[in-house]
Amino acid sequence: xxxxxxxxxxxxxxxxxxxxxxxxxxxxxxxxxxxxxxxxxxxxxxxxxxxxxxxxxxxxxxxxxxxxxxxxxxxxxxxxxxxxxxxxxxxxxxxxxxxxxxxxxxxxxxxxxxxxxxxxxxxxxxxxxxxxxxxxxxxxxxxxxxxxxxxxxxxxxxxxxxxxxxxxxxxxxxxxxxxxxxxxxxxxxxxxxxxxxxxxxxxxxxxxxxxxxxxxxxxxxxxxxxxxxxxxxxxxxxxxxxxxxxxxxxxxxxxxxxxxxxxxxxxxxxxxxxxxxxxxxxxxxxxxxxxxxxxxxxxxxxxxxxxxxxxxxxxxxxxxxxxxxxxxxxxxxxxxxxxxxxxxxxxxxxxxxxxxxxxxxxxxxxxxxxxxxxxx
Amino acid sequence: xxxxxxxxxxxxxxxxxxxxxxxxxxxxxxxxxxxxxxxxxxxxxxxxxxxxxxxxxxxxxxxxxxxxxxxxxxxxxxxxxxxxxxxxxxxxxxxxxxxxxxxxxxxxxxxxxxxxxxxxxxxxxxxxxxxxxxxxxxxxxxxxxxxxxxxxxxxxxxxxxxxxxxxxxxxxxxxxxxxxxxxxxxxxxxxxxxxxxxxxxxxxxxxxxxxxxxxxxxxxxxxxxxxxxxxxxxxxxxxxxxxxxxxxxxxxxxxxxxxxxxxxxxxxxxxxxxxxxxxxxxxxxxxxxxxxxxxxxxxxxxxxxxxxxxxxxxxxxxxxxxxxxxxxxxxxxxxxxxxxxxxxxxxxxxxxxxxxxxxxxxxxxxxxxxxxxxxx
Numbered sequence: 122x123x124x125x126x127x128x129x130x131x132x133x134x135x136x137x138x139x140x141x142x143x144x145x146x147x148x149x150x151x152x153x154x155x156x157x158x159x160x161x162x163x164x165x166x167x168x169x170x171x172x173x174x175x176x177x178x179x180x181x182x183x184x185x186x187x188x189x190x191x192x193x194x195x196x197x198x199x200x201x202x203x204x205x206x207x208x209x210x211x212x213x214x215x216x217x218x219x220x221x222x223x224x225x226x227x228x229x230x231x232x233x234x235x236x237x238x239x240x241x242x243x244x245x246x247x248x249x250x251x252x253x254x255x256x257x258x259x260x261x262x263x264x265x266x267x268x269x270x271x272x273x274x275x276x277x278x279x280x281x282x283x284x285x286x287x288x289x290x291x292x293x294x295x296x297x298x299x300x301x302x303x304x305x306x307x308x309x310x311x312x313x314x315x316x317x318x319x320x321x322x323x324x325x326x327x328x329x330x331x332x333x334x335x336x337x338x339x340x341x342x343x344x345x346x347x348x349x350x351x352x353x354x355x356x357x358x359x360x361x362x363x364x365x366x367x368x369x370x371x372x373x374x375x376x377x378x379x380x381x382x383x384x385x386x387x388x389x390x391x392x393x394x395x396x397x398x399x400x401x402x403x404x405x406x407x408x409x410x411x412x413x414x415x416x417x418x419x420x421x422x423x424x425x426x427x428x429x430x431x432x433x434x435x436x437x438x439x440x441x442x443x444x445x446x447x448x449x450x451x452x453x454x455x456x457x458x459x460x461x462x463x464x465x466x467x468x469x470x471x472x473x474x475x476x477x478x479x480x481x482x483x484x485x486x487x488x489x490x491x492x493x494x495x496x497x
Numbered sequence: 498x499x500x501x502x503x504x505x506x507x508x509x510x511x512x513x514x515x516x517x518x519x520x521x522x523x524x525x526x527x528x529x530x531x532x533x534x535x536x537x538x539x540x541x542x543x544x545x546x547x548x549x550x551x552x553x554x555x556x557x558x559x560x561x562x563x564x565x566x567x568x569x570x571x572x573x574x575x576x577x578x579x580x581x582x583x584x585x586x587x588x589x590x591x592x593x594x595x596x597x598x599x600x601x602x603x604x605x606x607x608x609x610x611x612x613x614x615x616x617x618x619x620x621x622x623x624x625x626x627x628x629x630x631x632x633x634x635x636x637x638x639x640x641x642x643x644x645x646x647x648x649x650x651x652x653x654x655x656x657x658x659x660x661x662x663x664x665x666x667x668x669x670x671x672x673x674x675x676x677x678x679x680x681x682x683x684x685x686x687x688x689x690x691x692x693x694x695x696x697x698x699x700x701x702x703x704x705x706x707x708x709x710x711x712x713x714x715x716x717x718x719x720x721x722x723x724x725x726x727x728x729x730x731x732x733x734x735x736x737x738x739x740x741x742x743x744x745x746x747x748x749x750x751x752x753x754x755x756x757x758x759x760x761x762x763x764x765x766x767x768x769x770x771x772x773x774x775x776x777x778x779x780x781x782x783x784x785x786x787x788x789x790x791x792x793x794x795x796x797x798x799x800x801x802x803x804x805x806x807x808x809x810x811x812x813x814x815x816x817x818x819x820x821x822x823x824x825x826x827x828x829x830x831x832x833x834x835x836x837x838x839x840x841x842x843x844x845x846x847x848x849x850x851x852x853x854x855x856x857x858x859x860x861x862x863x864x865x866x867x868x869x870x871x872x873x
Contacts, residue, residue, distance in 0.1 A: 132766075135536055135764060140540065144540055155535045161513070162526050162701075163516045163518075164523060167516065179507075179508075197573045198572055208732075325538075325753060332541070332757075355612060355731050356731075358577050377576070379709035381758070382755065453544075
């Protein structure tokens with residue numbers, strides 16, 4: 122190995138193209154949030170940082186619409202929050218029901234198995250959603266202690282109604298884990314009103330922050346399950362009983378929080394609160410409708426029935442004869458626009474277009490529609 | 498819950514004091530790195546980001562002094578890299594030897610137990626280091642497949658010589674995991690020369706980046722152990738067989754990388770390469786000696802014998818009659834200087850003074866010594 126001081130000449134300064142991020146995440150980061158990222162650090166145990174932690178938690182309760190005390194950002198990206206949920210609430214041997222109608226449902230099932238759950242799944246076609254009756258039947262046939270379901274399936278664009286399903290899950294004495302990665306901050310999640318026991322999300326979707334600090338909230342039943350565990354959580358980094366002491370009143374050192382990313386999340390949440398949740402939901406809805414009608418005007422077919430469409434992530438069928446990668450590469454190369462292809466069984470069949478947070482702006486829709494219009 | 502758009506009036510703009518960070522981490526972040534953090538995002542699968550990943554990996558190999566292909570930043574803080582190491586290399590039932598002479602040795606033992614290892618430990622007083630003979634005796638008495646040891650114990654300030662110990666571990670057909678959280682970038686770690694099988698570190702210490710992307714590197718024997726696992730790794734987020742596909746040639750989506758923190762790490766590594774490893778080590782050594790003699794001039798006693806002192810983290814005994822918290826609070830309040838107290842059995846007995854990366858500058862030492870001189 123060389124220790125030559127001139128080693129760096131091979132590594133250029135960061136100089137990246139100005140992407141218009143209209144994929145399934147990350148979304149474009151709010152300029153105010155980028156500025157917050159450049160703030161010099163205080164220590165993760167500095168009294169001023171502890172206060173910032175408190176305020177960040179309060180703002181997270183606001184966007185989750187919850188009074189849950191244990192509400193905080195997990196020190197990792199969305200998958201880390203998903204893993205924290207499963208690792209803590211699924212004990213070896215626990216019967217678990219996972220509702221799988223897309224890639225992230227599959228990931229939840231994989232995780233529940235890794236942590237020793239006796240996993241049963243119900244499925245429906247990708248792009249469709251589950252009815253309360255289907256969940257009820259599944260739990261009648263095979264009781265479960267934990268049910269995991271995705272609110273807004275990033276891989277399909279389908280929005281799962283939750284109110285009735287959560288009631289049914291509770292009637293079966295199970296607790297429910299809800300993946301709100303693509304919904305939180307872009308459409309109502311209503312943790313307390315719906316009765317969600319554990320909900321998690323990501324920072325880089327509708328909150329328009331950089332990835333790396335992922336919101337999670339636990340209600341009383343989830344906490345009770347956590348406290349009654351017979352075995353220790355295998356993970357240390359995601360052990361909620363330890364994290365509760367760090368993010369709770371004790372502030373006991375557990376790990377070094379991603380300080381700058383917490384700054385960013387705090388600033389991003391301030392932006393959300395200033396806009397107001399209801400205004401923000403309305404903006405996402407309004408812009409989504411504008412996109413949908415524009416895509417239909419281009420002769421494109423949307424994958425998901427309008428009543429179950431996620432306003433933050435639209436899926437559109439790739440027309441026959443059109444080569445997926447060719448279009449996406451041209452969009453990126455010629456117009457700096459990023460949209461995404463399908464995942465899993467929808468790979469090559471759909472495009473995924475995100476309008477999340479700061480990316481959800483009319484000008485972005487206009488340029489995308491114009492570019493697609495030229496190409497198709 | 499209120500959805501009042503004026504909710505945010507309770508949450509002020511980020512306005513933090515300009516701390517001089519002389520604790521055990523985070524260190525002060527290089528201004529160039531802060532600037533990199535504010536770079537607008539491209540997607541984690543953007544071709545330009547993939548190139549940045551390649552360059553970041555090459556620069557990490559440079560600071561680790563290794564040719565190991567599987568060298569990359571884990572998407573979390575230092576503890577996440579520690580967990581990735583243990584979760585992947587310790588299988589249930591594996592006999593493991595952990596060398597414990599401080600808080601982070603204890604954490605390694607805790608983690609190895611969580612992942613089902615049959616953990617044996619050897620201990621020596623906090624502030625001292627292990628001899629090759631002690632490790633040899635322990636492995637003769639109780640063979641192990643994996644040995645974990647801390648290079649620079651952040652809780653005590655003791656620097657563990659590794660060359661002979663690693664040879665002995667290999668003679669016993671075990672692999673060695675080395676915690677280089679407080680050493681990488683501040684003093685030689687020499688992964689290939691020493692023969693370390695798995696080495697991990699943090700970004701917020703001697704690399705002077707924000708926390709959230711933690712370097713790890715695996716040599717051939719560690720990879721072989723990983724590939725021969727009989728059970729799957731319980732973790733998904735830290736599963737190195739999946740992470741290898743994301744950070745390797747396939748670039749298969751696994752999770753969203755903490756993009757901005759990778760920008761920061763890349764820029765921080767460029768700074769390291771421009772200074773040159775040897776110059777950087779010499780600077781840390783030189784400044785540490787300046788601090789040590791200044792502390793001794795104040796009549797303070799250092800915890801660790803000079804030959805085993807970490808140049809990046811100095812531990813000093815709190816003199817009789819001096820109240821730990823009173824001094825630290827005054828340093829913070831009156832001079833914006835952060836130093837840290839002891840952890841575990843050294844709590845209340847020592848101060849920990851870090852001179853890492855951008856914090857390791859003469860002017861910082863001067864102000865700390867002057868402030869301490871006024872107070873003591």
